[in-house]
Amino acid sequence: MALSGKLTKKLVENLGAGRHGDGNGLYLVVDPSGARRWIVRVVVKGSKNKKGAPLRTDFGLGGADIVTINQARERALEYRRMAKQGLNPRFNAEREIPTFEEFAQQVHIERMPTWKNVKHGQQWINTLRDYAFPKIGRMPLDSIDQPEVMMCLAPIWTEKHATAKRLSQRIKTVLDVAKSKGFRSGENPVTGVKDAGALPKVKAKPKHHKAMRWQDVPAFYADLKTRNAMAAKALMFTCLTGSRTGEVLGMQWGEIDFGARLWNCPEERMKGGVVHRVPLTYEMLAIIEPLKALKSDYVFEGQKRHKPLSNMAMLMLLRRMQVDGVTVHGFRSTFRDWASEVANASREVAEMSLAHKVGSDVERAYARSDLLEKRQVLMDLWSHYVSGETAKVLQLGQR
Template sequence: MARGISKLSATYVSSDNLKPGRHSDGGGLYLNVTKTGSKQWLFMWVVAGKRYEMGLGSAGKAGKAETVSLKLARDKAQEIREILGRKGDPRMEASDRKAKIVFKTFGDVADDLITDMRPSWSNPKHIAQWEMTLGDAYCAKLRKLPVQDIETEHVLQALTPIWQKKPETASRLRGRIERVLDYAKTKGLRSGDNPARWSGHLKNALPTRKKETVEHFAAMAYQDVPEFFQSLSDAMAAQALRFLILCASRSSEVLGARWEEFDLEGAVWTVPKDRMKAREEHRVPLSPQALAIVTALKEVAVGDYVFPGQQPHRPLSNMAFAMLLRRMKVDVTAHGFRSSFRDWAGDATGFPRDIAEAALAHTVGNKVEAAYRRSDALEKRRRMMVAWANYVTASRSAKVIPLRG
């Protein structure tokens, strides 16, 4: 009848060569194998000399949502033992317990997490990176497994192929898998320790990674920016890129700019904190050249976005700048123009470092210094942005004269 071992193993349970009969895991839990080879979990107990048994689900092919793993079967068995311990009837509570059990795959839970977090992630690239790393590119097998069955071996299968080849990607993937599994536990979809945790766990199973060379955003030398600026067309993407260069802003800030953020009379653009990387509101003083761009667009505006795409009520694509620069055969990134501005401010002007960093919305100093420095130095930054705009829009033949702050 019962197999004489105290504990089953996951490998044993998944074997196709088990003999028909009931195989004990100890403590009342059995794996029942029929003559046709199907496998079900049973829990057996005795009350007042009478034996009872209850089915806990199929132990069929791994990877299917309806399959009950060894781990989940043990969890269910423990619940029954607790019910018996308080003199309850597991059969009476079975329907309630069954209604609470929700089977979801890792892919389902990963998608749910991204959907729930999407409102707080302002950068479209950030969302795309989560979707890509947790998608079939790296988690094809993992996505198909019931989330309650994910073990260390499954996480390692996803990480090992890229751990040395793509160390930065692998590190982010591990953290995101850990986040998904924590999310699943919070939702009551799994229990126990997180098999993707690093400290004291995967750190002991994975080799030391090779140091990955940091790739900086390709930037244009600031001396070449005026000529490039003059070469831009009047297309919407080109006007947006002009505005980005003049304001030294990030792509996502410019592409998502809405008319409600602009004070054209005061020549100030206020980017709300939910669209800023540092989650702090950022005021951008507009130079006459930057103001001229948005003023002209305001006269023909039909939607909420300053730089609309082909559909007037939607912004330009987040690939608009990359496609424009590719067509112009310029090997730089839009983000790189922030570096061009910073190099110009440091090499060709006398503007203070903290003013230049404030223009880039970078945090300057420690928390104590930041607490005492509450002003955003708007007017000081305005003088610097006007000087930058004058430099960028100067004639190509003009002589470059270092500026003082």
């Protein structure tokens, strides 16, 4: 027979921040963040506070998203019975502690609205699936300590250091959330492993994308202009703008202001999470304006109607052109080298053209300008150079 109380399932789901009593010492606690958890307040027989009065103690029963209202009532009753017998529930209760894998999957679902994109969210759980679940997935959350964390991290710490660092961050997140919902106590073992220096220091090697020499770009671009494939047009535009693949392929017509010659790339597609204004040159406009006739949602439409070009299309084009040792992302490095070595552009203008953050947080707080006018001049120079208009490069360079 189910136990009764003041709260209902609907109230549990909708009550605002605060502590809401169900009766018999059971409370639903709703944090300002919206997180919901159960606690029970009991007096363990014989326990006293500093003044000699009976000591009331709160015990966590788990998150309301995992522990139902009836389960919470049953556990609260169990805790009250133990307290009357002089037994401390913290050490005597038989709690249903979720396994690491069960709880990690729940954390992943809860955080889905916060992921920058679906791919990032899938990578988050995949890292745990590949390197943590086989080792500690079936273990209860409260039994995971430093040896178990080491068991996951040590095998890949030096060989796949970047992956291992992401894995440690994600294990830590799962265990931190578990503690906040009453399934763990004490220090996070990931923090303990780090503070103890238990894993060797690994010097990270910078990863460079293979890039074309800027001297070779005009000939390559001339070859691209002879091709009619959508991938060729997208690659031309990518080369001229110095933008990332995802930024270009996700571009929709509403982002383009033809009158102002501007492309406003929205924050959800930007790595830095901030809207980026890209000045459009006449060469760039010559690429995209004819594509309006397709009346697609996307500027660079793929094989499926109103769907963007595949993110592998430009790389496959490079392979068909037998351009070895070059990646699409590498054209950003090509532009950056040219801007420094040929255009003598300032670091701030060159970096902002690539949507890189410049300076410290404090400096960026005061530097509100995105240097659009200066970036327009630099992009005009780059467009004329890439398209082989040397005379115009010299003319602009003398301004």
